Amino acid sequence: MRDERRPTLTDVAERAGVSKSLVSLVMRDEPGAGAETRRRVLEAAGQLGYQPDSRARLLRSGRSRLLGVVFGIQHPFHADLVTGLYTAARETGYELALSAVTADRDEAEAIAGLLQDRCEALILLGPHSSAASLARLSGRMPVVSLARPVRHTGVDVVRSADAEGSGLAVDHLAGLGHTAIAHIDGGRAPGAAERRRGYRAAMDRHGLTGRILPGGLTESEGAAAARALLADPPTAVTVFNDRCATGVLDVLSRNGIAVPDELSMVGYDDSSLARLAHINLTTVAQDVTTMTRSALTRAIARVQNEPITRREIIVPPHLVVRGTTAPPA
Amino acid sequence: MRDERRPTLTDVAERAGVSKSLVSLVMRDEPGAGAETRRRVLEAAGQLGYQPDSRARLLRSGRSRLLGVVFGIQHPFHADLVTGLYTAARETGYELALSAVTADRDEAEAIAGLLQDRCEALILLGPHSSAASLARLSGRMPVVSLARPVRHTGVDVVRSADAEGSGLAVDHLAGLGHTAIAHIDGGRAPGAAERRRGYRAAMDRHGLTGRILPGGLTESEGAAAARALLADPPTAVTVFNDRCATGVLDVLSRNGIAVPDELSMVGYDDSSLARLAHINLTTVAQDVTTMTRSALTRAIARVQNEPITRREIIVPPHLVVRGTTAPPA
DNA sequence: GCTGCTGCCTGGAACGTTCCAGGGCAAGGA
């Protein structure tokens, strides 16, 4: 039962009493077939449960209509981005091919896997590869880096205005009356430098002196930073990302420091983590919908060789005020 | 520069001065070519940077050597499973095709995406589809359900002995001297019924009366359950999974209940969440390595029509004692 | 010498599509 041969174009053509070329046309929704015939063909296809063979299709047409996506399977924010990409891809006629970076499968391997599949373009989420190797890759196919700036003219970039985002966080806290505002940074993580810069600039703008603690992008790095904070706590802190922020939150609550009563906190990403009712984190939202849609349209534009003006697309972030910020005690 | 045609078998054949059939043999490492010729062919292929076109290869051979994997992109435990699957797949000669279930892309859609790619088998992580629809699917191709039991003879199942796992948690707590041990369950989530059953059986075994609170598989459901717990806290609690447990932990620490001093807690999954230093959750570990390897071998065995004795593979779990359990105060 | 084998190699037919060049046929203009 299992190895019945799948129906092919020829089967459908026979059943509908037309040529396979015509069936091909109809299946692709191209003009050149009469209404009645079209109906008959679709009916036959439906009855046989015909599904076009993507391999044959690609082989002949030289196109795969496949966009490769490389993401970190452990990153909640990447999960949000992938979700957005799927949604954005829905109406484009392109499919997504996912390839995950895991603990023992690095980015190079993830990319190599996609290359075999003959993707037409690559969308990399917060890629860690060197600019040089991304550049080399972009010689083979269009490459879009999502959520990480890349200094090379061959690589498109879609990212949020991270400096501006940090600025929003600081403005919000300063507006509440905070003056001792620390920043737990993301080290070498994608976007970290930019956010640090935005923090510094905003502090300067408000005439405040900043204080930067080394952090990272994971919960445990946040927890470590929080412990360092305990000795001499500020009244407010902006954190590199939500994941790191939850680590900070956890250590604070274990040490009896009430948030936001004793300490206000702003995260970054508005990942699904921050939205959880019991975390309820004030955070800087990256506009995932716009970012993913932009990344997708850009990739497709490159594939179709459309003229492009600006290589970098910068999406403005916005502040989402929830329960972890309040005026200082 | 970007659209240089990729070299094909014919190009290599010409360069090496042999037929393309022979090149094909050599590339596949099959017998039937002399040592010297083989060397010459490989050299030519190397010089041209030849990479076989997988699509054409698959089209002709009728095989894709592709295993479809459907996973929930928001589930940390699925992330661990996918990681394991990639590792397990490494030496098998099969590739993984990922398809994610997201907030607006349901399981049916994720599966449909894979069907187009002509996968030879499907591995579904904790599938939510009805047994009937999985059964229908299994008529088309081998289907392995990972981490969720399915009552249908056509579908293979790889899962951990969930009842036994709950038992381990209870035994551990009882062994520490706890008698008031509650269970926060997973509702209709995959595995929940089994874990509930194991909890009840173990409590009976120890002559204790159980108490089950409705929970779920997410942090917020855990947080809600924890709030329900506050009115009349037990001395220990076993939780459906790690993700739910972190929700519980969070509410507890906000309400000044010390873990494990005032309340011990055991999670389930040993997801990367539990391993975080600041969470440090005692938990029941599903043996991800064995489970993923089993799922993969099973899928491949089905594809190759090997005889199979037991449809269900049940992997024993084990307890990982970390910092959230201690004797009652 | 012939036969039969084995080891290396070749040619051509698939696989299921898409693409291109055209073929009928009806309607419309000269």
Added chain:
DNA sequence: TCCTTGCCCTGGAACGTTCCAGGCAGCAGC
């Protein structure tokens, strides 16, 4: 009347592989 112009439609050649049926040496055995 005949030629054009569209509209539908068909046939067959690709695409880059693998697979199958051989071919042609060289060598052993009779």
